[in-house]
Amino acid sequence: xxxxxxxxxxxxxxxxxxxxCHFQEGNLxxxxxxxxxxxxxxxxxxEADRLEMFNLSSAEGNTFAQIVETMTRRxxxxxxxxxRRSDPxxxxxxxxxx
Amino acid sequence: xxxAHRKHIQEMKSQLAEHERILVLGCGTCVTVxxxxxxxxxxxxxxxxxxxxxxxxxxxxxxxxxIERQCENRFIEDALKHIQETDAVLSLACGAGVQTxxxxxxxxxxxAGVDTKFIGVxxxxxxxxxxxIACGKCIVDSYGAVCPLTRCSKGQLSGPCGGARNGKCExxxxxxxxxxxxxxxxxxxxxxxRLAQPAPLTDWSKSHAGGCRTLVRxxxxxxxxxx
Numbered sequence: 001x002x003x004x005x006x007x008x009x010x011x012x013x014x015x016x017x018x019x020x021c022h023f024q025e026g027n028l029x030x031x032x033x034x035x036x037x038x039x040x041x042x043x044x045x046x047e048a049d050r051l052e053m054f055n056l057s058s059a060e061g062n063t064f065a066q067i068v069e070t071m072t073r074r075x076x077x078x079x080x081x082x083x084r085r086s087d088p089x090x091x092x093x094x095x096x097x098x
Numbered sequence: 099x100x101x102a103h104r105k106h107i108q109e110m111k112s113q114l115a116e117h118e119r120i121l122v123l124g125c126g127t128c129v130t131v132x133x134x135x136x137x138x139x140x141x142x143x144x145x146x147x148x149x150x151x152x153x154x155x156x157x158x159x160x161x162x163x164x165i166e167r168q169c170e171n172r173f174i175e176d177a178l179k180h181i182q183e184t185d186a187v188l189s190l191a192c193g194a195g196v197q198t199x200x201x202x203x204x205x206x207x208x209x210a211g212v213d214t215k216f217i218g219v220x221x222x223x224x225x226x227x228x229x230x231i232a233c234g235k236c237i238v239d240s241y242g243a244v245c246p247l248t249r250c251s252k253g254q255l256s257g258p259c260g261g262a263r264n265g266k267c268e269x270x271x272x273x274x275x276x277x278x279x280x281x282x283x284x285x286x287x288x289x290x291x292r293l294a295q296p297a298p299l300t301d302w303s304k305s306h307a308g309g310c311r312t313l314v315r316x317x318x319x320x321x322x323x324x325x
Contacts, residue, residue: 001141001145001149001208002144003144004149004296005145005148005149005152016294035175036142037142040142040143040146041146041149042109043106043107043108043150044107044146044147044149044150044153045149045150045153045154046153048220083149083152090320
């Protein structure tokens, strides 16, 4: 939620595979919290699809890359967050120039 | 516990639209347990309100605080400074908590961020069920510890209405027939003969029907009242 407040276009929550959590039920609880956060975001006027939880192990580099590509495509379709105050790339350029 | 459910973010936003500095005030007791108005929900709702306001180009300062209990003045004192510094309070407590905060701060607008539903229990993960209507005179001991006033949709004390099917109430197939529960429980206890006793009339004057209730315990009053 804090990331969206700061103007993030989207957020990926990456959890371990279900049943493989070091904290036993941690990723299942996170799944419920993400579901709640999606609903609250939608009510606040931010598309729920900007937030998604994925489950993968730390050894699945290719899967992670696919997830990031999937989210990137989705966010390009949705467009920038309505809370974004400036283009982050431009902001970085400006900070380097000054 | 008292079970509550948060209101829609847009409903809260419209309530608070005219106030610049807002305190989202959580309660650490019942509404924390039923996941409606505890510290975690305060964070979520506070964040959602900031997002909703900013999306519409409105600048409001939304602060967050959770205290142990809002239904007790002693604990409201912990929020004194925060409340004094804000224009309005969005209370995530039950109706009792909201009113206690409002009574403590007569000139401060206090809004309810949750709908108070009932006295109930966590039946299973994500499901809360009503168990008590706070009638003021508990009679469950005569019914195998199943309250007919609460669990029977018609509040019948003298037996089932005849409308139940397969143990479910005719009001809704999602509701267990209270009298089926009573029968099954008394049968398991070997106390079915209790049902042969005529049910006494209910004294509804002890319920909310008798007006807003106050409980006075002289043994708990401090010395100033014992003169």
